[in-house]
Amino acid sequence: MNRTSSKTGFTLLHGWGGLATAISLITIPFISPAFRKICLPYIPASPAQIANVLTALKYRSGNLVDLGSGDGRIVIIIVRAAAALNFNAVGIELNIWLIMYSRLLSLIKGYSKNTRFYRQNLWSFNLKSYSNVVVFGTEHMMSLIKEKCLQELPSKSVIITCRFPLPNLKADQIIGKGIDTVWKYDVLKIN
Template identity: 45%
Template sequence: MMNGNSDAFSPTGCSECDSLQSEFNKGKQKPQLTRTGKILLTIAGTTFGLVFAVTTPFLLPAVRKICLPYVPATLNQVKNVLCLIQDKGGRLIDLGSGDGRIVIEAAKSGLRCDGVELNPWLVLYSRLSSIRHGTHSRTSFYRSDLWTTDLSKYDYVVVFGVDCMMQQLADKLKHELCEEGQVIACRFPLPGIKPVKTIGSGIDAVWLYRKQCFNSRQLGKH
């Protein structure tokens, strides 16, 4: 027969223990986000994703063994490059074309021009800029690695390089440049090769090389 003790109805036989267990279980419940909290969390996640997507292509060159960072050409650099181009009906490629200004300005003079660039945002910007300047019919921009790009079909190869890459680039040009091909190097000259012409000084210096310049150079030597 049941007695009047309420502990008889307790799962543990102890009402105080059951009360403590109930309070403990309440403390383990996960907090529920409010609608405003969910919206703010979504906005923060989306913003982070967009910032990561935009900035990553600009930061990646810093972790490559040989990098070609984005540094816009100055007005004098662009002017000096164009001064070295004689054949206005030829074909030009800009290695690491950045915002496309060299390609666009060269196309205005009548050349058929291509730009290769690893940063997809700069490729998109260059294409839109070419449309805005009315040169899109004579320009093409590709997201591509300059080291895997075939240079044999171009009359002019333009590069705004960095010192540590010029040796390897010179080796590539020696093998791939066509017989009538010319190279316009900006900021840094090609090591061990005598240019046929130099324009400007300092950061605006531009060096012109022809295929014949590479023939007297021993591959891999400075």
């Protein structure tokens, strides 16, 4: 074996190793949710879902939190649509890439003053200072979301769930159909 082929092999080995490492670092935030006890995958909101959330928030104002905010579209669109109402919106997300994307998008669109995005587990995030909660969750997590919201939210708050309702509760308003359905719950009426 000569030195040239040894150098080429060494270079190829390091190149492929570096590529594999880079791919792993990029994909880990997207794959790791599958290893959690409760998996909340990233599924972008459709335009109809966003419109339904805005309808549910009509005549509302105050602080809003989007649990599992993904790419931040809900937070940014709500702030843009309700600018006259001075919504302050927060997105909670575990995926660092989605948080960075959300922050950048908010900055580019000029809404960074009224939006915040935090990399945090939604189960440890305290909801007591929020009057509006939006949840794009999975069916198996909705009973836990219901308990968390009822324990932490002030009585004048609303909970807006997308794709799945809160179990054993009657929604005050149901907007849309199919996967675009949004359920609105008034906490005061629940307690």
